[in-house]
Amino acid sequence: MADVKNILLVGVGGQGTILVGKILSNGLMDAGYDVKMSEVHGMAQRGGSVSNQVRYGKKVYSPIIGKGQADILVSFESMEALRWLEYLKPDGKAVVNDHRIPSAPILMGKIDYPEGVLEVIQSKVDTAVIKAAEIAEQLGNAKTMNIVLFGALVKGMALTGIDWEAVIRKNVKAGLGDINIAAFRAGLEVSEKI
Amino acid sequence: MFKLLTGNEAVVQGAYEAGIAYASAYPGTPSTEILENIAQYKQEIIAEWAPNEKVALESAIGASLAGARSMAAMKMVGVNVAADPLFSFAYSGVNGGFMLISADDPGLHSSQNEQDNRYYAKFAKIAMVEPSNSQDAKDMVRAAMEISEKYDTPVLFRMTTRVCHSKSIVEMGERQAVDKKIYTKNLQKYDLVPAVSRKLHVALEDKLKKLEIFSNETDLNYIEWNDKKIGIIAAGIAYQYAQEVFGEKASYLKLGFTYPLPMDKIRAFANEVENLYVIEELEPFMEEQIKAAGIPCIGKEKIPNIDELTPDIIAKVLLNEKRPLIDYDNTIVANRPPTLCAGCPHRGFFYELAKLKNVMITGDIGCYGLGGAEPLNAKDCCICMGASISMGHGAQKVYNKFNENKRAIATIGDSTFFHTGINSLMHVVYNRSNTITCILDNRITGMTGHQENPGSGFTLQGMPTKIIDIAEVVKALGIDHIRTVNPLKLKEVKDAFTWAMELDEPSVIITRWPCILKKLSDQDKTEFGNYIGTCKVKETVCIGCKACIRTGCPALRFNKETKKVKIDEKQCVGCEVCLQVCPVKAIERVGE
Numbered sequence: 001m002a003d004v005k006n007i008l009l010v011g012v013g014g015q016g017t018i019l020v021g022k023i024l025s026n027g028l029m030d031a032g033y034d035v036k037m038s039e040v041h042g043m044a045q046r047g048g049s050v051s052n053q054v055r056y057g058k059k060v061y062s063p064i065i066g067k068g069q070a071d072i073l074v075s076f077e078s079m080e081a082l083r084w085l086e087y088l089k090p091d092g093k094a095v096v097n098d099h100r101i102p103s104a105p106i107l108m109g110k111i112d113y114p115e116g117v118l119e120v121i122q123s124k125v126d127t128a129v130i131k132a133a134e135i136a137e138q139l140g141n142a143k144t145m146n147i148v149l150f151g152a153l154v155k156g157m158a159l160t161g162i163d164w165e166a167v168i169r170k171n172v173k174a175g176l177g178d179i180n181i182a183a184f185r186a187g188l189e190v191s192e193k194i
Numbered sequence: 195m196f197k198l199l200t201g202n203e204a205v206v207q208g209a210y211e212a213g214i215a216y217a218s219a220y221p222g223t224p225s226t227e228i229l230e231n232i233a234q235y236k237q238e239i240i241a242e243w244a245p246n247e248k249v250a251l252e253s254a255i256g257a258s259l260a261g262a263r264s265m266a267a268m269k270m271v272g273v274n275v276a277a278d279p280l281f282s283f284a285y286s287g288v289n290g291g292f293m294l295i296s297a298d299d300p301g302l303h304s305s306q307n308e309q310d311n312r313y314y315a316k317f318a319k320i321a322m323v324e325p326s327n328s329q330d331a332k333d334m335v336r337a338a339m340e341i342s343e344k345y346d347t348p349v350l351f352r353m354t355t356r357v358c359h360s361k362s363i364v365e366m367g368e369r370q371a372v373d374k375k376i377y378t379k380n381l382q383k384y385d386l387v388p389a390v391s392r393k394l395h396v397a398l399e400d401k402l403k404k405l406e407i408f409s410n411e412t413d414l415n416y417i418e419w420n421d422k423k424i425g426i427i428a429a430g431i432a433y434q435y436a437q438e439v440f441g442e443k444a445s446y447l448k449l450g451f452t453y454p455l456p457m458d459k460i461r462a463f464a465n466e467v468e469n470l471y472v473i474e475e476l477e478p479f480m481e482e483q484i485k486a487a488g489i490p491c492i493g494k495e496k497i498p499n500i501d502e503l504t505p506d507i508i509a510k511v512l513l514n515e516k517r518p519l520i521d522y523d524n525t526i527v528a529n530r531p532p533t534l535c536a537g538c539p540h541r542g543f544f545y546e547l548a549k550l551k552n553v554m555i556t557g558d559i560g561c562y563g564l565g566g567a568e569p570l571n572a573k574d575c576c577i578c579m580g581a582s583i584s585m586g587h588g589a590q591k592v593y594n595k596f597n598e599n600k601r602a603i604a605t606i607g608d609s610t611f612f613h614t615g616i617n618s619l620m621h622v623v624y625n626r627s628n629t630i631t632c633i634l635d636n637r638i639t640g641m642t643g644h645q646e647n648p649g650s651g652f653t654l655q656g657m658p659t660k661i662i663d664i665a666e667v668v669k670a671l672g673i674d675h676i677r678t679v680n681p682l683k684l685k686e687v688k689d690a691f692t693w694a695m696e697l698d699e700p701s702v703i704i705t706r707w708p709c710i711l712k713k714l715s716d717q718d719k720t721e722f723g724n725y726i727g728t729c730k731v732k733e734t735v736c737i738g739c740k741a742c743i744r745t746g747c748p749a750l751r752f753n754k755e756t757k758k759v760k761i762d763e764k765q766c767v768g769c770e771v772c773l774q775v776c777p778v779k780a781i782e783r784v785g786e
Contacts, residue, residue: 012530029198029363036327037198037361040303047748048532062438063327063360063431066506068517083527090520102751103530108569108743109752114526124520 004057006065007157010084011076012101013050016146019171020074021052023150027167028056028159036063047104049080074153076132076146077101078117085121094127095152095191097145128152128191135186141176144183151187160188195366201357202227204328204364205267205295208335210235213372214265215290216257218242218250220613221642222269223304224358225297229267230645233654238369243645243654246579246613247272251294252279258292259384261375263339265351267295270311271578275614280348281318285394286384287346287401289375291339295351297358300475301502306559306578308500310476315350315453319398321405322350322453323414324430328362334450336370337414341451345405350453354475356431356502406454414450417463421445425467427460427480427491431503436473438505439513444471455480457487464489471512475503534564536749537767539636539707541570543681545745545771546688547632548572550695552600554589558582558615560607561640561709569746573605580614582606586629587622594628601695603630608664609639609647616667622700623672630694631673631702633664634681636709637718644712651717661717668702681705684774710767727785728766729773733758735780742772742781 007024011017018039025037033056040050053065065087073088074095075081081096088094096118105111121127132148147168154160168184169177199207205228209217217239219229233241240257244250247268257264268276273296280294296314299305315322323338325331331353338349382390409415424444428436429452436446447463449456464470464484472481472493481493496511497503509515534541544565547555557563557576566573577585586602593600606615611633622629639645646652648662668676675697679686687705694701708718738757742750749765750772752758761772761781773781 013532025198025361029196035198035361035363038356039359040355047530047535049530060362061434062505063356063362063434064504066504066517068519079527080530082522082524083530085522085524086519088520090518103528104533104568104746104748105531106528107748107751108746109740109754111528112754114528117526120522120526124522 004055004060005157006070007054007153008065008070008073008084008087009052009054009076010073010080011050012080013047015050015076016143017050017052017076020146020150020153021054023164023167023171024153025054025056026171027162027164028054030167031162033057034060036060038063049083051084072153072156074149076149079114081121082114082117085124088125090125092125093156094121094125095149095156096121096127096129097132097149098129099133099145128156130187130190132187135190136183139179139182139186141179141183144180147180147183148187148190151184151189152191155188155191196363197366198361199328199332199364200227200359200361201325201328201331201353202359203231204331205335205351205353206231207364207366208332209265210238211332211367211369212336212339213263213370214239214335214339215262215374216240216254216264217267218244218253219267220244220247220250220272221639221645222272222297223642224299224353224355225267225269225272225295226642226645227358228295228297229654236655241654243647245648247276248279251276254292254294255279255283258288258290259377260289261377262290263292263372264290265293265295267297269305270296270298270309271305271307273311273314275579277314277318280314280320282386282391283348284318284320285386285391285398288342288348289377291342293335293338293342293349293351295353298352298354298476300354303355306576308476310479311350312352312452312479313477315352316479318350319402320350320453321345321347321451322352323450324352324452325357325450326430326433326448327357328360328364330450331357332364334414341408345401345408347401347405352430352452354431402454406457409451409454409456410458412451415456415459416448417459418446418448422466423468425463425470426473427463427470427484428473429480430475432473432475435503435505435508439508449480452480455483457483460484461487461489464491473497473503473508531567532564533567533746533748534561535710536747536765537710537769539681539705539709539769540565540634541745541747541769542684542771543632543634543687543705544570544572545775546684546691547603547605550603550691554586554600554602556582556586556589556602556604558604558606558610560610562605562607562634565605569744579610580606580618583615583618583629583631584621586631587618587625587627590627590629591625601630603632605632605634607640608633608635608637608649609645611664612648612662616671619668619671619673619702627700628698629700631700633668633702633704635664635704635706636712637706638709638712640709640711644709651715664704668704673700673702675699675701676704677701678704678706681707682769682771684771710769727768727783728763729761729768729770729781730763730784731759731761732780732782735778737778737780739777741775741777745771745775747772
């Protein structure tokens with residue numbers, strides 16, 4: 001299915017990948033695309049590695065993305081980008097949050113957080129490194145980090161023609177619309193500069 | 195109107211539209227969201243969490259007999275629990291339309307085995323439908339209800355993780371007005387004594403023949419003609435994967451009604467194509483039957499029966515196609531195993547439990563299963579829900595008989611205790627065992643995402659209800675030695691173990707503290723108060739011994755350079771477990 005685009009969102013349980021997947025897929029549906037999205041629940045919630053897969057085009061069959069198939073990989077955590085890099089097309093794009101969440105063996109001091117993760121990714125594919133945590137904190141709500149990354153994703157996939165601000169408003173809690181739209185704009189803007 | 199729905203949400207929409215009036219379930223991934231979502235229709239549908247899957251199924255059977263369209267939902271291993279009523283219900287048949295949703299988990303995202311529940315349809319001799327996306331999931335509920343009522347059969351509604359948890363576009367519809375059917379007393383149909391069942395078995399075989407005729411005729415099973423060099427038979431998510439890989443390069447026999455199989459339609463399709471592939475996830479359920487009917491096909495000799503199927507696997511084994519990949523070294527990526535949350539009430543309990551010598555620790559299904567992982571390592575085994583207590587009993591009996599100085603300690607949750615642990619504890623008492631049973635009551639069903647249960651005080655649809663008191667239940671079962679402890683207080687936990695280990699009779703230790711992620715009820719707030727403040731390491735006092743790190747709390751981090759521990763104040767909730775294990779009192783509480 002050559003016309004089908006594949007977006008892979010990865011991160012750590014609790015980072016808000018599911019919300020981004022929801023905003024993205026609803027906006028794409030409203031824009032007239034056939035859309036499928038797949039996520040995994042349950043055990044993975046407890047601080048494990050999580051993924052959210054969105055596929056869109058004229059007609060989509062499989063809801064899952066295979067290795068070497070993603071057009072863009074958006075990683076909410078640095079090391080997770082490397083874990084999932086094999087799912088990216090060799091000519092695909094990576095959007096990586098410059099944000100480290102140490103996993104259990106690292107917290108225990110058994111192993112170190114790997115160094116040079118961003119460099120490895122940059123040496124292999126077209127990469128935008130975003131300091132989304134910093135940007136979100138400056139905006140006043142660290143939790144909107146996911147929407148900053150969403151802005152970068154929209155830019156990276158050239159999906160700016162869709163009225164995302166309306167979709168965001170519809171999908172976040174009342175009262176959190178403005179801050180999330182500010183985060184979205186910041187994400188768009190920062191990827192402009194890269 | 196169109197909406198993007200998960201398969202689970204779509205089934206709920208289907209149930210709403212098809213006039214279902216009763217639904218029951220026990221939570222379990224990937225089925226949980228079905229009942230959570232159906233609960234919103236408070237006027238139209240009675241939605242209930244049952245203590246276990248057998249109870250859920252039996253309640254739905256009762257609702258069907260009384261005349262309502264009804265359903266039960268569960269994960270695949272839950273159907274094992276509910277199998278007893280299922281097999282006999284096939285004999286009696288329904289009054290109001292009935293379906294049992296089995297949500298299978300190929301790839302074991304969150305399960306203890308990888309069983310293929312399609313075999314239950316054949317084994318129990320009931321009809322089966324298999325949706326392949328959310329639109330199917332919605333539409334097939336109505337089909338299932340009509341089939342169930344027309345052919346007087348329960349319908350197995352078989353889903354898998356990727357159907358349950360994938361979103362696709364669904365066209366929404368209106369609720370169909372369905373009158374409750376009249377119930378007429380009929381012992382020859384509903385009272386399964388041997389004399390009745392003998393006759394019903396004959397009738398059941400006849401029903402299956404009629405269902406096979408239906409299977410050959412229904413639009414749920416349809417052919418899409420393309421190139422005839424390759425013909426593919428597929429159902430469920432495997433159909434989507436086959437389309438993804440072959441597109442218009444193959445013709446398809448897409449099956450939505452998969453038991454009994456439409457063998458005439460399959461034969462006719464096979465005769466038209468040069469090569470016939472049967473593409474199935476997990477077991478060769480269809481392939482075995484197709485081959486037994488004398489129709490040659492290619493299936494499991496190429497397609498693995500282990501793990502999730504993917505389009506890539508199909509492309510590789512059937513077309514020898516492989517996509518180019520980015521070549522890189524991913525060995526530097528560290529593991530990210532799931533862990534108990536910061537402030538989890540299970541942590542302190544398992545920290546003390548791990549110190550006990552000469553014990554076999556039997557585990558159960560829930561978050562507390564993570565107590566067996568590094569660094570707590572406090573578990574020997576886990577088989578299925580409720581098994582910790584009974585397995586502990588059997589082990590203890592053997593230790594006692596062979597004079598082995600060893601004790602069995604069972605660890606089970608509150609919801610799990612209500613599920614099937616109660617029966618096992620009865621066994622312990624009745625058969626004069628001396629096991630130690632630990633019921634980790636975190637006031638909610640945790641792992642599946644906070645479902646109410648008989649001990650939590652609320653029903654699925656939000657009604658306040660009686661709280662079934664675990665300590666009173668345990669006492670009523672005949673346990674004379676019961677202690678309730680706060681698992682955040684390590685000394686309380688330790689003393690309880692010492693006390694229990696010295697007893698020659700069975701004992702129960704109940705740890706009572708809410709899951710840290712739980713939205714506290716008013717009663718919880720009164721009993722437990724609110725967490726205020728966090729813990730902090732006094733760096734000048736910390737000696738870097740890592741004692742606190744061995745509690746496995748994700749809020750603690752050992753800094754290799756400074757040889758000190760730091761607490762992430764964003765994660766810490768001030769449970770004070772680390773504070774209690776520090777040998778030099780380097781951890782203090784801040785804020786009140």
